[in-house]
Amino acid sequence: MLAYIIDLIIIRIAAGIIVVIFAFFMRGNIGYADFGYVGSFMGIGSFFSSPFLLIVLFSLFYKSYFVSSSGQTLGKKVLNIVVVSTGGKIVRFEKAFVRALVELVPFEQILFFFTKKKQCLHDLAARTVVVDRVFHSHTVRNSPNTVEPQSPNINELDQTNNTN
Numbered sequence: 001m002l003a004y005i006i007d008l009i010i011i012r013i014a015a016g017i018i019v020v021i022f023a024f025f026m027r028g029n030i031g032y033a034d035f036g037y038v039g040s041f042m043g044i045g046s047f048f049s050s051p052f053l054l055i056v057l058f059s060l061f062y063k064s065y066f067v068s069s070s071g072q073t074l075g076k077k078v079l080n081i082v083v084v085s086t087g088g089k090i091v092r093f094e095k096a097f098v099r100a101l102v103e104l105v106p107f108e109q110i111l112f113f114f115t116k117k118k119q120c121l122h123d124l125a126a127r128t129v130v131v132d133r134v135f136h137s138h139t140v141r142n143s144p145n146t147v148e149p150q151s152p153n154i155n156e157l158d159q160t161n162n163t164n
Helices: 002-026 032-042 051-069 074-079 093-102 108-113 121-126 133-139 154-163
Strands: 081-085 128-132
Touching: 002 051, 002 074, 051 093, 074 081, 081 093, 093 121, 108 121, 121 128, 128 133
Parallel strands: none
Antiparallel strands: 081 128
């Protein structure tokens, strides 16, 4: 949950900066009227012109990109946890996107308390699990496309020093 809060703060700050930049270049010309008949008919003009949509889109990209590239968002990196598939591999972008999309469902984290592996709805939908990075790197070190430890192994350092 703490990783979620850290990521939420990062997403809000980044989206806020993007909104300010966008507003500067638009110079106040964006608003409800810009969506014309369709926006006013559907009542969504203010929804699309609000920073809410930008935050949602940025959140989807942020979480999908980081989880699919390293298994960690910045919040997860701070807590030294990683998202992997149930097979122990780094998640592909498609699964990371599904995971991020399901995170938008209200109260979906409640399942955490009722599942054996402490998975939320987004983990179940994407077939992922959140694990401790150190434990994970030692259990699946030789598998392809898995998370490797940050620091090199001491034995590997000794071998490189002996060859020089």
